[in-house]
Amino acid sequence: MTACTTPVADGMEVENNTEEINDIRKSIIELLFVSGNHFCPACEKSGNCELQALAYRYQMMVPRFPFLFPQKGVDASSPKIVKDQNRCIACKRCIKTIEDEKGRKYFAYKNRGNKLEVILDEEMAKTMTDEIAQLAMENCPVGSILRKEIGYNQPIGTRKYDTKPIGSEIEV
Numbered sequence: 001m002t003a004c005t006t007p008v009a010d011g012m013e014v015e016n017n018t019e020e021i022n023d024i025r026k027s028i029i030e031l032l033f034v035s036g037n038h039f040c041p042a043c044e045k046s047g048n049c050e051l052q053a054l055a056y057r058y059q060m061m062v063p064r065f066p067f068l069f070p071q072k073g074v075d076a077s078s079p080k081i082v083k084d085q086n087r088c089i090a091c092k093r094c095i096k097t098i099e100d101e102k103g104r105k106y107f108a109y110k111n112r113g114n115k116l117e118v119i120l121d122e123e124m125a126k127t128m129t130d131e132i133a134q135l136a137m138e139n140c141p142v143g144s145i146l147r148k149e150i151g152y153n154q155p156i157g158t159r160k161y162d163t164k165p166i167g168s169e170i171e172v
């Protein structure tokens with residue numbers, strides 16, 4: 001049952017931190033790793049990446065699924081950003097949150113199923129400001145959207161998840 005669509009009912013017992021549930025979470029992370037091309041040591045987002053941080057949190061070592069090594073492209077045609085499809089996990093965050101003052105979207109889904117990609121609108125890309133490019137990079141949980149020329153500005157070892165595990169900032 002999905003937690004976000006299941007109404008609360010009298011007597012309902014909610015478990016969200018059991019061995020079985022955590023193994024399902026871990027398997028989803030493993031599936032994301034094997035269905036893209038995520039090479040953390042060579043990625044500018046390493047240390048700031050939510051997928052990498054979750055893999056550490058759930059102690060992923062070797063995924064139990066075979067790596068697919070899909071052939072995916074890199075779109076560097078925008079003056080402000082590089083969009084690397086190899087690292088995209090299709091979370092839709094950029095589509096939902098990155099828009100101009102008139103509400104026009106910069107990113108969109110293309111194709112379906114295992115051919116699904118998140119692409120940058122060619123015309124909108126030409127008008128992208130530094131602020132929007134920065135927000136797009138920050139909102140992307142992985143290294144699929146990077147600003148040109150500043151990808152390595154923050155030294156490794158000082159990045160968000162280098163010192164604290166993901167989720168530790170949330171008080172429970």
Ligand code: SF4
Nearest residue numbers: 088089091092094140
């Ligand atoms: S925010 Fe990043 S990972 Fe999520 S859909 Fe956009 S490009 Fe892909």
